[in-house]
Amino acid sequence: MNENSTLSDTALSGIQGPVLHPGHADYDEERAGFQAAYSHRPALIVGAENADDVRAAVAYAHTHGLGVAVQSTGHGLSAAADGGVLITTGRMKELRIDPAARTAHAAAGVRWAEVIEAAAAHGLAPINGSAPGVGVVGYLTGGGLGILGRQFGYAADHVRALDLVTADGTLHHVTADSEPELFWAVRGGGGNFGAVTAVEFDLVALPEVYGGILAYADEQVEPALAAYLEWTADLPDELTSSVALMSWPDAPFAPEAFRGRYVMSVRVAFTGSAEEGERLVAPLRAVSAPLVDNLRVMPYSESHTIHSDPPHPHPYDGDNALVTAVPAEAVRSLTGAEARTGAIVQIKHLGGALGREPKVPNPVGHRDARFLVTALSALFDMERDEARDVHERVLAPLVPVRVGRNLNHLFGEFGEGVVRDVYEEDALRRLGEVKAAYDPGNVFRHTYNIRPGVGS
Incomplete structure (x- = not known):
């Protein structure tokens, strides 16, 4: 199916969040993000309420040969989609703090301001960046250079687990033990490997x-x-x-x-x-x-x-x-x-x-x-x-x-040459191998894109 074709809502009827086409009264507001220089223009928007909505939207896109873009706050918009499916995750707000373990579990729509406030009640803090309105997931999957990075390292270094929907519509709980290559790749490889629906990460004692x-x-x-x-x-x-x-x-x-x-x-x-x-x-x-x-x-x-x-x-x-x-x-x-x-x-x-x-x-x-x-x-x-x-x-x-x-x-928006500059040679080759294993069709291409097999 062409990415700009009219898509039917029928196959997506089980989704709890809104399903919007161009021309819908809420379409422009739903696709807008913090980056106002440009925005996605998808053929279909799924305003996900939960991980099942994300899984259904990705499965639908995979079945019809469509690209998928994922957006929480839109701070890091890298490649605007023209057609295909946009999944917005801002409604996914579940946030849990475990003060004994010093961890947080945040769904894909949580922003750092919310984590900071919740953690502060326990004398804890996350390894967040300078802007509290930034989404947790995009920051972590991009590496995360925090305001206290010299002491604690990159925020991606502190991720313990991820829930991720891969290109075939499968929901994975990803850890260093369960799927080590995917866990390695997502923590710094951007949104190239799937749609993250939740993430668990460390907090530090810092009132x-x-x-x-x-x-x-x-x-x-x-x-x-x-x-x-x-x-x-x-x-x-x-x-x-x-x-x-x-x-x-x-x-x-x-x-x-x-x-x-x-x-x-x-x-x-x-x-x-x-x-x-x-x-x-x-x-x-x-x-x-x-x-x-x-x-x-x-x-x-x-x-x-x-x-x-x-x-x-x-x-x-x-x-x-x-x-x-x-x-x-x-x-x-x-x-x-x-x-x-x-x-x-x-x-x-x-x-x-x-x-x-x-x-x-x-x-x-x-x-x-x-x-x-x-x-x-x-x-x-x-x-x-x-x-x-x-x-x-x-x-x-x-x-x-x-x-x-x-x-x-x-x-x-930057091309492949700039993306190559982000990674060291061996890491880029390995990222290309993980991409080929989990997204061989490059469904998640509206990113700072890592193509399947790049660097090999």
Whole structure:
């Protein structure tokens, strides 16, 4: 059947959630996601209520030779579907915390804000990222670079089990013992191997954190960035930090101190004492008096304020580079006129546990990288191709020290060449073999796609 053919609801009559075709009053709202630059245009949407709905939708697509896209929040939309079946999982909200085992069990529609709140009641915290509105499943299957990654590693390193519907419509409970190759692949291989309906993962004992931002503006930025890069050379794993470089508009939504200024924000998260945190950040404060300095001890449930990622859907595109260093010529490019006017640049300090292999390996690679550098542009007044030209030029001085890309920080549609850059050669070959075993027809292709047998 052609992917744009009119599909019958009859074969899907047992599904509990809504089944929508183009033209239905709820179709556009159901397919919309956080990424507003583009969206799926499927021939059929299944708004899954549970794992059985997901299984039925995948089985239907498999029977009719249709591609399947899966969307929870739409933050990481990578390849918009034109036709086929879209499964939306936002209604799947089951969440259980086991405080004794220090684990969480989250269904496919759960967001990190919900896990953080539920875990905090027990003095626990997940290995979440900076944006609490991001979906748990997409973040974990992309690897998951958390705000405390240097201490705890990638979030994918802490996954214990997954419930996954493979391309033939079979629901699997996947662990390191039950299906080791599939378990290895899904934890960092993206949505290429099936539709995850639930995931079980570790929590850590962490009721509070020392964190916040130190912000520098205008002529302070370049010396502050140089000091930051030097500062990261000798830090304990318990301190994870990053930098955001951005020209703020003179607009009401911008923080008052930032309006109309070029600002570097150093975001700090530290699990030690406030006294030790103060000692560690002293070299940054010594550069010059920060424009903003709000470092403090906070409940972990307030940790999202460290980054204050935008909560509302908007159009954007971005690329990244995992690098072993940020040389002087790159600093000039990352803070130059083109970056200031065309992109938001972020530099995340890696190393620590992020540089070590987990006890149960996964395909998240390039662990020798010392920094992740991202160039991101909002597409309100800029076309995607224009933004990508800016990103390429801004990141160009990093090419000699670039070791790869990070999957979760690709923001847009990219081809196979970029996807290859995410994985090390042996891992990509192995991922292609797992794909061939579980999805030989490439049903789950609306992803940063790994083709069956790629790399072999």
